[in-house]
Amino acid sequence: MSDLQLKDPSLLVEAAYVAGAWVEATDENAINVTNPATGAVIGRVPNLGAAETDAAIEAAAEAMKAWAQRTAKDRAQVLRRWHDLMMEHQDDLGTILTAEQGKPLAEAKGEIAYSASFLEWFSEEARRAYGDITPGHAPDKRLLTLKQPIGVVAAITPWNFPSAMITRKAGPAFAAGCAMVLKPAIQTPLSATALALLGERAGLPKGLFSVVTGSAGAIGGALTSSKTVRKLTFTGSTEIGALLYEQCAPTIKKLGLELGGNAPFIVFDDADVDAAVEGAVIAKFRNNGQTCVCANRIYVQAGVYDEFAEKLAAKVATLATGNGFDEGITFGPLIDDAAVAKVKEHVEDATSKGASVALGGEAHDLGGLFYQPTILTDVTSDMLVTIEETFGPVAPLFKFDKESEAVEAANDTDFGLASYFYSRDLARVWRVSEALDFGMVGVNTGLISTAEAPFGGVKMSGLGREGSRYGLEDFMETKYVCMGGIDEA
Ligand SMILES: NC(=O)C1=CN([C@@H]2O[C@H](COP(=O)(O)OP(=O)(O)OC[C@H]3O[C@@H](n4cnc5c(N)ncnc54)[C@H](OP(=O)(O)O)[C@@H]3O)[C@@H](O)[C@H]2O)C=CC1
Numbered sequence: 355m356s357d358l359q360l361k362d363p364s365l366l367v368e369a370a371y372v373a374g375a376w377v378e379a380t381d382e383n384a385i386n387v388t389n390p391a392t393g394a395v396i397g398r399v400p401n402l403g404a405a406e407t408d409a410a411i412e413a414a415a416e417a418m419k420a421w422a423q424r425t426a427k428d429r430a431q432v433l434r435r436w437h438d439l440m441m442e443h444q445d446d447l448g449t450i451l452t453a454e455q456g457k458p459l460a461e462a463k464g465e466i467a468y469s470a471s472f473l474e475w476f477s478e479e480a481r482r483a484y485g486d487i488t489p490g491h492a493p494d495k496r497l498l499t500l501k502q503p504i505g506v507v508a509a510i511t512p513w514n515f516p517s518a519m520i521t522r523k524a525g526p527a528f529a530a531g532c533a534m535v536l537k538p539a540i541q542t543p544l545s546a547t548a549l550a551l552l553g554e555r556a557g558l559p560k561g562l563f564s565v566v567t568g569s570a571g572a573i574g575g576a577l578t579s580s581k582t583v584r585k586l587t588f589t590g591s592t593e594i595g596a597l598l599y600e601q602c603a604p605t606i607k608k609l610g611l612e613l614g615g616n617a618p619f620i621v622f623d624d625a626d627v628d629a630a631v632e633g634a635v636i637a638k639f640r641n642n643g644q645t646c647v648c649a650n651r652i653y654v655q656a657g658v659y660d661e662f663a664e665k666l667a668a669k670v671a672t673l674a675t676g677n678g679f680d681e682g683i684t685f686g687p688l689i690d691d692a693a694v695a696k697v698k699e700h701v702e703d704a705t706s707k708g709a710s711v712a713l714g715g716e717a718h719d720l721g722g723l724f725y726q727p728t729i730l731t732d733v734t735s736d737m738l739v740t741i742e743e744t745f746g747p748v749a750p751l752f753k754f755d756k757e758s759e760a761v762e763a764a765n766d767t768d769f770g771l772a773s774y775f776y777s778r779d780l781a782r783v784w785r786v787s788e789a790l791d792f793g794m795v796g797v798n799t800g801l802i803s804t805a806e807a808p809f810g811g812v813k814m815s816g817l818g819r820e821g822s823r824y825g826l827e828d829f830m831e832t833k834y835v836c837m838g839g840i841d842e843a
């Protein structure tokens with residue numbers, strides 16, 4: 355069906371992977387996958403539901419028994435092979451990702467490397483799932499702490515990082531000795547099925563990893579109601595995260611929730627303004643603004659406001675929008691009509707309340723799902739761009755005078771995922787890092803994501819941490835063994 359140019363065409367897998375078997379779409383149950391840049395159909399996957407999800411959960415529980423018994427080194431080697439296969443096929447995986455998600459090809463290949471890095475990192479961490487021994491509370495006692503896999507894991511992932519959000523969950527799950535049933539976003543299932551194929555080639559046992567495509571409600575319902583599933587890990591909107599939280603309550607599952615953000619990006623008078631402009635371009639416009647850690651509100655101190663605004667507009671004006679497969683493109687399309695409508699609503703709301711457009715501000719001449727990269731000035735706290743995550747290429751600029759005013763405004767949100775600031779004053783760097791009420795703070799950088807670091811938020815941005823050594827912890831239970839009778843020889 356597809357005319358994608360792949361070196362290994364077998365990587366375009368138009369089938370779900372359920373309990374170790376590939377389930378192809380039929381004409382009756384096919385869901386088409388389209389390229390957001392062109393609207394062209396690039397593939398299809400089956401619309402599955404609760405029955406297939408239940409089968410996947412059962413197979414996962416069975417496969418996990420042997421997987422958890424294997425040595426950590428053995429599991430690590432499978433993950434490492436999976437990483438190596440991803441890097442070997444980086445070009446093809448990037449092509450599939452750009453075709454279904456829209457981000458520029460170079461950025462898509464970058465996501466594949468980022469995605470593979472979670473398999474590499476957790477292959478290394480697998481062997482360091484240490485417990486400990488605590489001095490006993492009585493002479494004959496020794497207190498042992500063991501780390502054990504939490505059980506079958508359900509994962510639900512979004513369309514904005516169709517590969518990396520899967521490996522950031524699958525890496526620690528398989529390293530810990532768990533099994534996983536994944537429901538990928540319906541817009542971007544082909545990155546998930548390609549990953550599953552490479553996982554199979556790398557040696558993941560049948561049934562350990564299922565990818566169930568189809569109805570979010572039916573699959574999500576089966577995953578959350580199952581007593582066998584012991585953890586749900588989700589990346590997506592706060593609204594759906596809250597719904598899943600509720601659905602998981604009756605079976606008391608452990609939850610990992612990576613939800614929406616509303617990231618502040620603060621530029622102080624003492625900042626290197628050129629560096630701050632570079633950082634803002636990355637923090638705001640990465641993936642065309644469709645990232646939960648994207649800068650959503652840019653606060654600039656009065657002394658450098660005009661310089662920063664001019665330089666940011668000048669820089670962004672040089673960057674091209676278009677089909678992610680074309681040379682020299684920095685901004686791809688938005689994911690769908692609803693995303694474009696939200697961006698339009700936010701810009702119209704801001705301008706109707708007094709904001710000025712310094713750049714862009716309209717749908718792109720290319721039509722379809724393209725929107726101009728936009729910079730707004732004279733933004734105030736009552737505008738939608740301040741209150742909600744725009745999830746698009748709109749940079750609203752606020753002017754402030756005092757440090758305390760910026761910190762207070764930055765924290766004035768229900769969300770608490772990423773935050774950024776630029777300053778060269780050491781005391782301020784400490785003060786503001788500690789005062790920002792967010793799970794992550796970027797100081798003099800616009801890019802904080804890496805497999806080595808704990809990614810996650812506070813407040814309504816979620817629960818738990820992914821990546822880093824803490825990411826492995828979240829997929830394990832701590833078992834306490836009280837060993838007695840030791841001095842009765
Ligand atoms: N934190 C983040 O990284 C992300 C944040 N968002 C935010 O959310 C907004 C909306 O994006 P959207 O794609 O709709 O995000 P959603 O939260 O709706 O989707 C994320 C994942 O959840 C699934 N899902 C949706 N409804 C249910 C359900 N009832 N039960 C189980 N799973 C479900 C989706 O499946 P399906 O695709 O089949 O609907 C997808 O796999 C964005 O504009 C952005 O603000 C979005 C994506 C990522």
Ligand SMILES: O=C(O)CCCC(=O)O
Pocket residue numbers: 514515518519589590612644645646647803809
């Ligand atoms: O939830 C997201 O938006 C994906 C996070 C991307 C990243 O890891 O930086």
